[in-house]
Amino acid sequence: MDTPDGQWASTRTPSSRPASRRSGRSSRSARSQTSSRTTEVTPLLAREDRSDDDEEEEGEQTPATTSLLHSLGNGSSSSGKTPLWKKRWPSILALVILCIVVVVIMLGFLATEGIEEYAMQAADFQPTKLSLDSLTDHGVKVQVEGHFKMDASKVKKQSVRNLGRFGTWIAREVESGPTNVDVYLPEYGNVLVGTAKVPGIKVNIRNGHTTHISFFAHLEPGSFDGIRNVANDWIDGRLGQIQVKGKAEVPLKSGIIRIGTQTIEESMVFLGNNLPSLPRYNISRLNLREAKDGHKGMGADVSVMVTNDFPVQLTVPPVAVDVLVDGCLPSDQHIMVGTAETARLQVRPKTDLEVNVTGRVEKLPESLVEVCPDSAKSPLDALLGDYMDGRDATIYINCCKFPDPETPDWARGLLQDITVPIPFTGRDMGNLIKNFSLSDVHFHLPDPFAEPNTPEAAPKISAIIKVDIGLPGEMNFHLDVNRVKADADIYYHKKKLARLNLEKWQKANSTRIDAHGDEGPSLLVESDIERAPIQILDDDLFSEVVQALLFGSKPVMMEVKAAVSVKVDTPMGDFAMRGIPTEGVFVIHLEPLLQQLANVNGSAIGNDKGSSNISHLSPQIGNLSIIGTSRTSITLQAHANITNPTKYSATVPYFNINILVNNTVLGQVVAKDIVVRPGNNTNLLVTAVWDPYTHSGQGGNEVGKELLSQYISGYNTSLTLQTHNGTIPSQPVLGDLMSHFPITLPAPHLSTPKKPKDGDDPDNGDDDKSTHFIREATMHIISSTAIFTLASPFTTTTLYITNLNATAFYETHPAGKILYDLPFAVPPGLSETPRLPVDWSLGSVGYEAIKKALGGTLKLSAYADVGIRIGQWRQQIWFRGGSIGAHVKL
Template identity: 75%
Template sequence: METPEGTWGSTRTPSSRPASQKSTRSSRSGRSQRSSRTTEQTPLLAEEDRPDNGQESEARTPATTSLLRSLSGSSGSGKAPLWKRRWPSILALVVLCIVVIAIMLGFLATEGIEDYAMQAAQFQPTELSLDGLTDHGAKVHVEGDFTMDASRVKKQSVRNIGRFGTWIAREAETGPTDVNVYLPEYDNVLIGTAQVPGVKVNIRNGHTTHVSLIATLEPGSLDGIRNLANDWIEGRLGQIRLRGKAQVPLKSGLIRLGKQTVEQSMVFTGGDIPTLPHYNITKLNLREAEHGRQGMGADASIVVMNDFPVQITLPPVAADILIDGCLPSDKHILVGTAETSQLEVQPKTNIEVNVTGNVEKLSDSLTEVCPDSLKSPLDAFLGDYMKGEDATIYVNCCQFPDPSTPSWASDLLKDITVPVPFAGRDMGNLIKNFSLADVHFHLPDPFAEPGTPEAAPKISAVVKVDIGLPNEMNFPLDVNQVKADADIFYHKKKLGKLDLKKWQHANSTRVEGHGNEGPSLLVQSDIEKAPIEILDDDLFSEVVQALLFGGKSVMMDIKAAVSVGVDTPVGKFAVRGIPAQGVVPVKPIRGGNGDKGGDDKNKLGAVNLKIGNLSIVDTSPTSITLHANVNLTNPTNYSATVPYFNINILVNGTKLGQATAKDVEVHPGNNTNILITAVWDPFTNSGAKGKEVGSELLSQYVSGFNTTLTLQAHRDSIPAQPALGKLLSNFPISLPAPHLSTPKEPSDGDDPEDPDKPDDSPHFIRDATMHLITSTAIFTLSSPFSSTTMFITSLNATAFYDGHPSGKILYELPFAVPPGLSETPRLPVDWSLGSVGYEAIRKALGGQLKLSAFAHVGIRIGEWREMIWFQGGKIGANVRL
């Protein structure tokens, strides 16, 4: 007889003759003859035509099959033929196969005819339907075609004997039979009994008999069926072996052959063991619970592929839906319930199943963070789903809401839990827009250890995010807190990390979609002092240059693991580690108009830096420490907190001193009276060359020349962030030396030049009085300091009129120059008698004339001493006797 994919063996023990020899031969013959057709010993429903051929038929009723199909979550197509991959969970198929075999063997009188029957008989099922449930089982209607095909028999002698014998017998008939099916590997437990009515078939070669019967099935050991089902679900089944046994009353024509003991075994291995049917989710809607129920509801429409000639009416079914706990060994955690209505299954017609789910409340074990982890079981499930990966749900069978459903169905399926793949959905780019407002930068504490979290710059801002929502999310959702661990990329290179480990308060507003756009959720959160870790200093330098000089937004790529605290109809909980990515435009630091021309560095003139109110607070033999007030304009939309910042003061590339700001708050727009401390120490910073350059700068400065200072950051500008200081050193700022006066209020632009505006450049000598008789002169001096007395230790000066010397002063005694205006002592003058300059002074007796002067002056302030030169022009000199 033909053997399908499994291993077949049968024995028949007649009442009047031994069966061992026949059983051995039939088994040998059955293994040697294989074809695409079946024999009398083949089950009524051939293996390749059964929906599935594993233990699922013993483990589940049709109601279970429908539920699993409706709740499963993936679709696709397998590679093996459908009849070999699927099992219809109807125990009757195995039972009826045994009955047909008994019919075929009933009329046999010789060993040759037995071999003929085993090879020639075939049965093709055409319809299988469930006629209804009884108090103890189910009624199944089976239809099919039985045919004897002599061409399938290979041995000619057997074929000739068989055709002759069956031509004489014409028909074979069985009486009502009870068939028991056992599981040999499970202590031979009885898994079911089938009550099969009598069947009559034509056994002549080439004749086809249409068989139609209704069998009654009753489950056997419920524990045995559940054990088999659980082993299959957990992947412990390498093979399944079923053994059927029945006492079959047989007759052929008028000849009664008595009751024959018929046994049949089937073994299923490898790919013969079934898998879940394929499906497509065509609709999914998440909403608030209805009809007075609490929590959240779900509606799903699922199309299940059905290629079987099966017609079944399934009652309403309900099941619990669970997901994994923290560890694989943990008990599964209940999420909610799912229900299906009564379902009509038509032969070879795809099944549309409507499922209604309900989640009343999320348990603590579902939302609490797992030990040694940053995620809860719900986080892990949603994370896989939103990344487009298949998650796994578990269906715990089953309850039957219809009270007319027999109790044995619930008893059979209880405590059976089936893992079902739940197809993920790649959410793609959920962030439609991302922006920062009221940005405030916090530079690190100067005493923080470099490389530690305390040494990282921080940011405070209002984060505004527009999140696109899937169309199926139709329930109230409020985001009340946010945290994230984000990687920042520029030009596809990793720039740094934004660490929001602490929960930040948030609020959200749902905006309904318009046209083709779906709904969105506007989330706003105030973040406070979130650390920014720069990982690529060179790349950061590119970003800063683009922000300073680019004039347009810089596009930054963000990849983050986002955690949100949400308030839903099922309660408040946190969802952690949700993957998100997007492109964030960062506005340029200067509020430029995007112009392309001009020197980029000159564009920083918008800072409009003014310095005044200088006061000396300390001196040394080589240095002066000053305090000054600074006014500046911040042209950006960003503000900053600066606990400590140090910058070098240079002239033509020579470092002459340093300036330091502490605990400064800079906001957009005008910032006035910012206190800074400056240390002027050319010799310590640059040696003899520095001292020379410093002396020259002071000489030009007090003489009223236009002088320029350069402010440049350096590696230690921010001690805790040397890389940031080095980066800022690439952007030096040059500005005129401050006037020795109180700084004016900063303005948005320079005022037009006024030709009548008085010269406000510093004039150290305001006027002079010349006494001809005594040959002395008194000068009115203007001190550049508001509270410090300066001393002139030596003076070697010459006065000029139209370039001609008028007189010379050589004075070696020190005298004080207090703050404000003051007069010098009477200084002796050595007139240049007979010169043009002297004659001009003599002629101006009693009046005034304009003189110029050049002098070498020794200066002392505290311990600090310096020699400078002074050149003054248009000094008003009064001439007296």
């Protein structure tokens, strides 16, 4: 018996089926003859040059039905023979049974795990639009649009893939009836989160066919508490994964065949990284201003660009939210700062959204501005510090209030008490301080009796601080700074030098400077700081600063990094902002002093030994008086005039400096409670202790004798002043560092005492005689005596000459000699000695010159060894005097 397969193979061409229907019996006879000529080499199934069978037109017939029609046609030939189908009925019956079995197997497959596996893996739905059509009394009406297709290539098992393609090719379309889909959360007590009412949907389930779907669904929320719990866990980052279970009774049919109602229950687990996150946003505009419409406080206008990557379209009604910030501790309740509102929003699929927000802060709560326990900052300080330092600050949005009365009650109940943290991107202020300067600077040296390394032992500074603070352009409201304090670190060459601690509130005032040109607005803050301590942290670095000040050719630049606290008056009221990070630079100018210290020929400051010549500072000493003596020492007191060419002033409660001559310590100068101001400083009271023996032994005593001898003889002598580790007892390191910079100055000239005045020169005599201890002499030839006029440099102390061995010369020729062992007094000012006996050098040139000058004057010089006494102190010195005017009498 011929197999039908041979006929399928020979007749499965695109044109065979239409031709058989038109040609009738003769055509079928021809094909029967053609079939009878089929040989063993004829393929069982002819391969056609066509696309996949799933792409055939709906009017095409299967090979089985085509073969059956052919067989029936051949059996109805016009010959009078018995129809072929009556002879071959066993084969026809088998074919029909086979077709029925295939259909039953397909329908059974659709209800088995195999087709479920195929459907789960091959089904592909791409949403293109999800829009909120309207709000209803119980939920929302949404429109869903998308594209559905079956993609068999996604099915992993080949057997499931092949059988699924065949079954869906047979079924072609599946239509579901209206369905309620309930969604549960098993991990949250199987709470019902919502129900979706979905209308009937018809889709083409053949492989590769795409069906455009558009339908409206009604969504009704379930348990509000359950939804809020999930939302809070997701917002707080505690939602590592979530299991969602959907359950629905779905009526299905394929064509006219009703498959019945299928109970579908499916669970899916979404990991945290697969869950949607808050959309990205960017603040494009921020304007802070005073509140409008009669409201108090401050307002804010914010424009935010929100990235919308979702195919969602909806209309969001006007929303009002509360804005909150963190408290002192994470466990504390959030602190409400103000409110914010948005207008009605139109959200379009995958289109970025511009959201305009209007905020208002009427008054800052006390809990926001009060200092936290065990801290120096308030919650507001922490928030502003993060923002101004460029770090993300966090604010919280407590949702939601709906001003529109038409908003359904379910929306109000669902969204209330949901708090969403919003990272508020900080703004690195960069050079927030445009200018930082100090004026009227006054340095305070520490109390000499303070304990080292204590705040009282630190030098202090008083000054007027002027800070020009650049304001962000979005700050458009009244701001007045009335108090300021700071904890500042001072840097030199990027290294920390010192710390300036303004721990007490200082009075301040501020002036807003409006923007002009390319310059933005700024706030000029001025504050008088009083006695702020400066703690030196790096002694070696401080030594570099001192060298740069004294020997450098440029101003010294100091960097300041400070945590500033300010008390401000704003539309929200008065409050303090603490620990605001700021940076600035201030410059120490010592150019006038350096110019004064420079040598006349323009050489580097200081001599070969490192000491500095400060004669151009115009130091003047006057009103010398001795206030104490011992066997080896004299304590002197004097008034000094000095010019300070810098713009800085200083208070010196105690200062002790060594007096040196040829690197030998001969005494000390002590200053107490001295105030040095810019410009001329007069009548500065200083004390000097002259004690060479105590400081340097017998060698020091010899150096001291030589200096005193040169001094009273009118020689140009100089003294070196050098600090030491006891200069400032509470700051020994500071004195030791400054000892590397000794200062040399000329000894004050002897003069008739008078009180120094500004601009006075104590040595403005007609000639150099005003610099001599012996001003003039009177010679008596007959009595062989001489009387000398002496100039004492002291104002209140009487000097005693205990012995005298002197020789008078005329042009290097001896004229006479005086030996006198009786002490006599030299009171303050000008005085005359008693008649001193003279042993004339008879016959000498000098004596003859004196006789010739009888009744007139001549110039004599004198060499003498003199013993002097002041109180308990005694000293033997020498004197060399030239050009002494001598009056000659009988």
